[in-house]
Amino acid sequence: MNKLYFLKLFFSIFSACLIINQPLFAVSTSLVISQVKTGDSISAKNEFVEIYNNSDIDQEISDWCIYYQSISLVKENMSCFYPSNANSHIFVPSKSYILAVSNQLIFGDMQFSYTLSGTGGYVILVDNDNNEIDQVGWGISSSDQNLSLAPSSGKVLNRKLTQEGYYQDTDSNIDDFEIIDQNSEYHYGNVYEVEDICSNLEGIQTDIPVGFEYNDNYECIHEAVDICMNIDGLQDVLPDGFEINSESNCIQHDECSNLEGIQEIIPEGYEIDSDNLCKKIFYPINITELLPNAIGTDDGNEFIELYNPNSFDINLDDYELVVGGKTYNFPQNSIIKSYEYASFYDDDMKFTLVNTSSEVLLKSIDDSFLGDTISYMDAEQGLSWTLVDNIWQYSNQSTPGRSNLASLIINEFENSPTIENKLKPCPEGQERNPETNRCRKIVASPTLVPCKQGQYRDEQTNRCRNIVSDVVAYIPCPEGQERNPETNRCRTVTASVLGLSTTLKPCPEGQERNPETNRCRKIVSVIPTASFATEKTTKTMSNPLLWWSIAGVGIIAVGYGFWEWRKEIRKFVTKIINIFIKSK
Numbered sequence: 273m274n275k276l277y278f279l280k281l282f283f284s285i286f287s288a289c290l291i292i293n294q295p296l297f298a299v300s301t302s303l304v305i306s307q308v309k310t311g312d313s314i315s316a317k318n319e320f321v322e323i324y325n326n327s328d329i330d331q332e333i334s335d336w337c338i339y340y341q342s343i344s345l346v347k348e349n350m351s352c353f354y355p356s357n358a359n360s361h362i363f364v365p366s367k368s369y370i371l372a373v374s375n376q377l378i379f380g381d382m383q384f385s386y387t388l389s390g391t392g393g394y395v396i397l398v399d400n401d402n403n404e405i406d407q408v409g410w411g412i413s414s415s416d417q418n419l420s421l422a423p424s425s426g427k428v429l430n431r432k433l434t435q436e437g438y439y440q441d442t443d444s445n446i447d448d449f450e451i452i453d454q455n456s457e458y459h460y461g462n463v464y465e466v467e468d469i470c471s472n473l474e475g476i477q478t479d480i481p482v483g484f485e486y487n488d489n490y491e492c493i494h495e496a497v498d499i500c501m502n503i504d505g506l507q508d509v510l511p512d513g514f515e516i517n518s519e520s521n522c523i524q525h526d527e528c529s530n531l532e533g534i535q536e537i538i539p540e541g542y543e544i545d546s547d548n549l550c551k552k553i554f555y556p557i558n559i560t561e562l563l564p565n566a567i568g569t570d571d572g573n574e575f576i577e578l579y580n581p582n583s584f585d586i587n588l589d590d591y592e593l594v595v596g597g598k599t600y601n602f603p604q605n606s607i608i609k610s611y612e613y614a615s616f617y618d619d620d621m622k623f624t625l626v627n628t629s630s631e632v633l634l635k636s637i638d639d640s641f642l643g644d645t646i647s648y649m650d651a652e653q654g655l656s657w658t659l660v661d662n663i664w665q666y667s668n669q670s671t672p673g674r675s676n677l678a679s680l681i682i683n684e685f686e687n688s689p690t691i692e693n694k695l696k697p698c699p700e701g702q703e704r705n706p707e708t709n710r711c712r713k714i715v716a717s718p719t720l721v722p723c724k725q726g727q728y729r730d731e732q733t734n735r736c737r738n739i740v741s742d743v744v745a746y747i748p749c750p751e752g753q754e755r756n757p758e759t760n761r762c763r764t765v766t767a768s769v770l771g772l773s774t775t776l777k778p779c780p781e782g783q784e785r786n787p788e789t790n791r792c793r794k795i796v797s798v799i800p801t802a803s804f805a806t807e808k809t810t811k812t813m814s815n816p817l818l819w820w821s822i823a824g825v826g827i828i829a830v831g832y833g834f835w836e837w838r839k840e841i842r843k844f845v846t847k848i849i850n851i852f853i854k855s856k
Contacts, residue, residue: 302327304431304439305397305408306369309454310390312426319388320380321350321395322458323370323406326439330363333463335400338372338384343392343413350384350395359468359490361476371460381463391422409445420449427451554590554641555582559634560613561658563670564625564651574618574625575672576632580608591641594633595623615672627651 307322321338325331337352351372353362364370373380374387388395392411398404409419410429423429430452432440440448470477470484470492477492484492500507500514500522507522514522517534528535528542528550538550545551558579566573576593580586588602593616600621608614618624625632628650634643646664648657655666658676669677698704698711705712723729723736730737749755749762756763779785779792786793834841 302405303331303333303364303370303397304406304441305395306431306439307428307455308388308395308408308410308423309428310388310393310423312454315375316387316390317374318378319374320378320458321372321384323364323372323397324439325364325366325368325370326441328366330365332361332363333370333399334360334362336405337398338382339396339398340386340388341394341396342389343411347396348386350386351382353382353463355465357467359471360465361468362463362465364463368462369459370463371458379460381460390425392419406441407445408449410449418445420445421451423451426454428454552590552638554636554638555586556641556643557581557586557588557591557608557634558659559632559643559646561615561656561671561676562625562632562646562648563656563672564630564648565627565653565655567654570618570625572617572619574623575615576623576625577613577615577672577676578608578634579613580610583610585609590637592635592637593621593623594631594635596626596630598623613673613675625651 302325303323304326305321306324307320309318309320312318323338333353334355335352338350339347340350341347355362370382371380372382372384374384376383389411392409392413394407394409396404397406408429408431409416411419411422413419420429428451429449431448432450434440442448466476466478468476468478469480469486469490472491472493473481473484480486480492483495485495487493494508496506496508498506498508499510499516499520502521503511510516511522514524515526515534517523517536523534523536525536526534527538530549531539531542535550538544541553542550543553558581559576560579561575561577563573563575576595586608588606588608589604591602593600593602600623602616603620606614606616629648632646635641646657648664651657652666654670655668656670657664658667658671660667660676660678665678667677668679671677701714702711703714720729720734726739727736728739729735753762753764755761782795783792784795785791
């Protein structure tokens with residue numbers, strides 16, 4: 273295992289060495305120092321520092337500075353890019369140069385007065401937070417082996433270019449720089465300054481943004497817009513506790529926060545529930561008439577009639593009919609007017625009223641309102657199941673969409689029928705059932721046979737029963753018997769009562785007399801006597817499953833013991849084998 277770890281460590285170090293020894297060509301995405309000149313034979317002050325924006329965007333350099341640091345690490349400020357006022361910002365364009373010069377006879381973007389050492393030193397570029405952006409070092413130093421060679425008089429330190437045309441930046445001066453002749457031409461004048469006229473806003477605004485205006489504090493603020501036209505005065509912000517409704521008016525409270533839009537008052541047909549939410553009200557509507565079995569074809573003739581008992585019209589879009597367990601929707605925008613009837617036929621809603629029996633129910637779409645369940649049975653042809661005087665009954669006068677009527681009774685003595693709230697008399701031998709109002713046969717009371725003498729008829733069962741007198745006369749018992757006072761039955765008179773001898777005949781051998789009945793009975797021993805001595809009995813236990821279970825547990829225990837002490841056992845066996853070999 274140790275050898276494997278050693279090999280892994282060796283290959284890791286070897287791979288790292290290969291990587292470290294490979295040349296790196298990094299490209300900075302910010303500003304870099306591209307050239308440095310430390311003077312020439314004409315004047316030691318013919319110095320300059322050239323900086324290049326290596327990035328693809330304009331870079332702000334407000335309050336950035338260039339420092340010179342000697343080999344002895346003494347650091348001095350050469351010059352900084354200071355804006356003309358607090359609201360101004362200095363930028364250098366993408367792929368452009370900045371030229372800082374010490375000789376006032378040479379034009380540049382900035383001036384510095386410090387003399388750069390030709391034998392060695394550093395030029396450092398820092399941003400407005402004093403973070404080092406780039407550094408160039410040259411000369412000889414015992415503490416820094418990464419310095420570039422010092423340029424001779426008139427020569428310049430020049431940063432190398434990559435094949436893609438970017439300035440190379442590997443943070444290694446000896447690799448990134450070379451010594452070349454001074455260029456015949458240098459670029460300057462690309463740095464520009466802009467003024468942020470909205471210092472209070474994020475970013476830089478050279479113009480007033482749309483919807484803003486300039487105030488007395490030189491700040492850009494939103495133009496005053498009255499967002500609450502329905503309230504007196506100027507409200508450029510929404511007042512506390514107000515909301516804007518669909519008409520762009522500011523209102524104080526939305527009565528129904530659970531509904532879309534803003535409701536200044538509770539909408540008609542809604543109420544506030546226990547959760548302070550607006551809940552739709554479902555008003556009661558009554559089912560008043562059904563025609564399950566029309567004369568002729570049922571299609572287009574079966575109907576269900578509703579009645580609106582409320583003082584306002586109701587739209588049935590929020591209600592459903594349940595016929596025989598199936599749910600049906602009303603035609604869209606079905607209105608039932610106040611205190612009026614409305615009938616809906618089977619061809620309008622595609623329901624079916626079976627002739628045998630069924631149930632009809634009206635409910636709201638959210639089941640919060642459930643009307644009465646209307647049941648009917650055995651619908652006869654042409655009779656409607658109708659509600660008259662709060663009683664459901666069959667009527668031969670269907671009145672869809674109108675007040676309900678009871679059955680029509682025909683007066684035999686007049687030419688025209690009259691409508692009465694009475695039922696036609698039943699035929700002779702029949703009577704009217706008070707529950708169903710139907711005629712039924714009169715069942716005659718059965719003729720009962722008179723009871724025998726000494727009996728009477730029970731009023732509850734109509735059966736004959738014996739008349740029981742207060743004094744009962746019994747037939748005398750036969751000679752030698754007497755009447756038992758408890759059971760009134762005759763029994764044999766005992767010898768003592770008759771004055772006879774009470775001496776009983778002795779019982780035969782092996783018997784005894786029962787003290788309760790004076791009868792002889794066999795003597796029964798409590799413990800029977802055996803003719804041989806008792807012996808112990810044994811039973812062999814045979815349970816294969818138990819033995820297999822015990823054997824399995826034993827094997828597991830032995831196996832675990834061998835595994836747990838496998839090293840000790842191996843040593844012990846090896847020792848025994850060695851002793852055996854030596855003994856030979």
